[in-house]
Amino acid sequence: MKLRKVTAATAVVLALATALTACGSDDKSDGGSSGGKTIKIGIKFDQPGLGQKTPNGYTGFDVDVATYVAKQLGYDKDHIEWKESKSADRETMLQRGDVDFIAATYSITPEREAKVDFAGPYLLAHQDVLLRADEKGIGEPKDLNSKKLCSVTGSTSAQNVHDKLAPKANLKEYPTYSACLTGLQNKAIDALTTDDSILAGYASQAAFKGKFKLGGFKMTNENYGIGVKKGSDLKAKINSALEKMVSDGSWQKAVDANFGPANYKNEPAPKIGNIVK
Structure with a gap:
């Protein structure tokens, strides 16, 4: 008889534990x-x-x-x-x-x-150009004619500018935006083009603070x-x-x-x- 009581009590405890576990699982499923x-x-x-x-x-x-x-x-x-x-x-x-x-x-x-x-x-966002902070000769898209314009390999951004706004721009393809930024800083290129938000993000890095500016051209809507x-x-x-x-x-x-x-x-x-x- 004593064994039965213990077994019954144990069964109650196990049932309660199972119920609590189930409740815990439901709470977690909410994420x-x-x-x-x-x-x-x-x-x-x-x-x-x-x-x-x-x-x-x-x-x-x-x-x-x-x-x-x-x-x-x-x-x-x-x-x-x-x-x-x-x-x-x-x-x-x-x-x-x-x-x-x-x-x-x-x-x-x-x-x-x-x-x-x-x-x-x-x-x-808008397609724009990034320029050196001291650049004074590029005030609108047509001023990119005869200038070295960079974008990453495979991007259509530079080609869009060349086809629609500055047909005499000298297109340069670099493997990464960081490479374009280095080229811009070293005057190997004159401007970098892609979305203004992306350009702002790169220019905001501590290593480039105060060295670049956005042209503000708003050439496309993104x-x-x-x-x-x-x-x-x-x-x-x-x-x-x-x-x-x-x-x-x-x-x-x-x-x-x-x-x-x-x-x-x-x-x-x-x-x-x-x-x-």
């Missing part, structure tokens, strides 16, 4: 600050000021935006798994489910919208969006998070922190769904 699941976010790893992997973690405007959005979705910093999203891989990563969303200087275009959905835009898988309900949730980020001042704070040293004259925060052609 985010409650602990448990992670969210996978795609960013660039090699763009200073936007998305950069450093020995101390991840930094940049896209990182700040993604971190804020993740927080609104219920995930704190410790529950973010950062994934490198190179330009050519972004649609595939979303379609395969390798990431939950991507914030990586991801311009919204009709071709991309056919494959993935976009929240945002969260930044309106609407940066957050990519999600086609049909994902995350789009609406991310849009709400972006609207809050703008309204509470966090968006402008992130702009100033990441682009301020280059005197980047950013456009106001774009309205959700407003794509500037």
Whole structure:
């Protein structure tokens, strides 16, 4: 009889333990600050000021935006798994489910919208040029005629300027933006072209502080969006998070922190769904 009582009591304890374990599992499935699941976010790893992997973690405007959005979705910093999203891989990563969303200087275009959905835009950038701080002979795009114009190998930015604005520009292709910056600093080239946000990020590095300036030419409109898988309900949730980020001042704070040293004259925060052609 005594053995039976012990066995029955043990059974009660085990049942309670099982119930508590189940409750704990349910709490963790919520993810985010409650602990448990992670969210996978795609960013660039090699763009200073936007998305950069450093020995101390991840930094940049896209990182700040993604971190804020993740927080609104219920995930704190410790529950973010950062994934490198190179330009050519972004649609595939979303379609395969390798990431939950991507914030990586991801311009919204009709071709991309056919494959993935976009929240945002969260930044309106423009193709521009970066010049030496003491440059006085280049005040508008046509002044790039006969000048050495650099962009990275495979980019269409320099070719766009050559074809549409300065047909006599002397195009130079370097393997990286950092190489272009060194060439600009050493006067091997006269100007570097790509999105103004990317240029501002590079120019904001401590090693280049005060050495470069943006031309302010605004040659194209680049609407940066957050990519999600086609049909994902995350789009609406991310849009709400972006609207809050703008309204509470966090968006402008992130702009100033990441682009301020280059005197980047950013456009106001774009309205959700407003794509500037």
